[in-house]
Amino acid sequence: MNACGLIVEYNPFHNGHVHHIQEAKKTSGADCMIAVMSGDFLQRGEPAIIDKFHRVPAALQSGIDIVLELPYPYAVQSSDLFAKGSVQTLHEVGVSSICFGSESGDISHFITSYEIFKEKEAIYRKTLKTHLAKGISFPEASKYAYRQLGLSTPEMDLAKPNNILGFSYIKAILEKKLPIQPLTIQRTNSGYHQQTITGSIASATSIRKQLFKERTITEQVLKTMPDETIKQLKDYMNTAETWHMWEKYFQIIHYRVMTMTTQELAEVHGVDEGLEYRIKKTAKKAISFNDWVGRVKTKRYTWTRIQRIFVHILTNTKKSDMKMVESASTVPYVRLLGMTKTGQAYLNNRKKNMDVPLVSSLGRNNSPMLQLEEKAANAYYSILSPRNRQQLFMQELQAPIIFND
């Protein structure tokens, strides 16, 4: 069997994703579609609206055959590490291609860009360093550096978030010379961060915005998602009595920072360059999570970077914990969250050739990375009532979701 990989968050799974899966299947000609999905915390440094287990079923009903979890230390990271973990996970289960969405929908632009980048990497690094020294953020400095290399043409603009992620996937594949064919398809809606819903295909951002504003599934939102997502959103609300958003964690993360010394804060992954003092100082005045991030924010630190740091504080992820990722040549395991019968057949065949263990529950494994995963799950559920928290955490110990396709 021939597998194609997708790198996703499904927060929540919506019609745009269904479309992406169909297009990717067509483009790749694969028999088995494999998604690697962020767990309870997302790349942008936010809790997922509903937990990972409730984000899987709709994908399995819409053309995905296997859902794997992107481990926490790769998921809540800037694009290079996020891409590295995703691509390596897909490589370990033997995909022949990886298909991602982009502005142009033409893979040759990415390949060419990579070649230019490798050739002029020294110039990129020098320009990046010069701009960072001026006190601007990494994404801004990187944009200038790509421009310097000629990588901001209309066909291939590395200032656009989707293109940056795609470019990181390409780098992760080509730098390790992995036997994976990169594929891209053009995005159907107007943009990554589109704020409003206009039809049956909407951005995840606009859907979440409506869900949180209305605290219920409106008619408008209903049209944008498969029935199974609606069911899972409702089920989660029934069980957990809430959907997840940063503001719900404000009391807990504020408590945590207020009882840490600046020295302890500096041990947290991502807290660099004296940011520990800024976080402590602003904590005294912050009256909400958004207010706090706004007070920490400067030209140098993007909102996303600060949110990621807050996730690491919340989950108690230290610089020392990240060493296992930095020194690793590949992911320590592949975690299976759900599969169809097709996916099961694929994995049964593939399993014996895998170089890393295939893990389905937190139960019996004591890999240090699974311990980080467990802490992340505990932090994610911490805002729930004791009974709800215990019930939902049980999912971490159970067998993967199997969907009869």
Add this chain to the structure above:
Amino acid sequence: MNACGLIVEYNPFHNGHVHHIQEAKKTSGADCMIAVMSGDFLQRGEPAIIDKFHRVPAALQSGIDIVLELPYPYAVQSSDLFAKGSVQTLHEVGVSSICFGSESGDISHFITSYEIFKEKEAIYRKTLKTHLAKGISFPEASKYAYRQLGLSTPEMDLAKPNNILGFSYIKAILEKKLPIQPLTIQRTNSGYHQQTITGSIASATSIRKQLFKERTITEQVLKTMPDETIKQLKDYMNTAETWHMWEKYFQIIHYRVMTMTTQELAEVHGVDEGLEYRIKKTAKKAISFNDWVGRVKTKRYTWTRIQRIFVHILTNTKKSDMKMVESASTVPYVRLLGMTKTGQAYLNNRKKNMDVPLVSSLGRNNSPMLQLEEKAANAYYSILSPRNRQQLFMQELQAPIIFND
């Protein structure tokens, strides 16, 4: 001026305390009554019902001239360290006597007991060790050891909590040969842990029990406290929108433990003998704070000891933080919470002869112990809304309360 010291918690300040102050004043013949009071967390390992600043005014209206804060690392401790910090604080402000309540009300019993104890200390230690090895708790083992020394007569029973505290005060005074006269007065109500209210003099335990059960100040409770305590309890409820009790901290402390490794938990002060594993394991099933303590409890660990450990986890107090206390010959400062004009005159005169700084706010001082105090205050207020939390914390930065007597 001649000063007498009292060692108190005032949680809350009630008629029994008024009586104690009057009796102590009479017995000591002092012009100035000085109370050293636990701050926001108490010796039994519990948050105080209202913060320290709201527990001071009633005392100043009822015969106390100066209220000092017992630093956190001495307050949430077993009797010997609690007594050491209290007696040293009172010594630094130059009290000539210390007066405490006891069952017998006869100081000679304490002095004699101390002499016997010193003479047979080796036997005490050996018996203690033998019994501890059997897996019983320290208080139980200590009771056996005192009995072995003949220190459990009807006149002087070191199994009773009040007598144990008194005995610890005596030890702290006599071991350092401090020029302080120990005095004791008989307790007026039937016991330390009396559960029900019977008249105008009731135990703090019975008062708190009613306050929490009824969530308001009942007629029965009203009779047991001076008007100023009533006012402060109401004021605090108006400002903070709650009174403090362990259950309100359950979500926060549970979150904290669930995101700590066992190794990090073992670094917390008081977490010894593998208790970190027991705390982590029981956390998975606990559905309330009381349920959790009950699950941790064994013959070896008393409820109080476990509660104290939970306070140290909540405030993030590590074994390394306690080194400053263990190696200190006296307290690093004396913190003034409030005073009358009489108290002010006493301190003005006394101040220049003090060996340690007299501190009134957290503001400009960076003693490591004041940093622990700040963390404790932040942990204490963490259950409140952001605005209330900020408003109440401001008190830590203000000048002491002055009452015009």
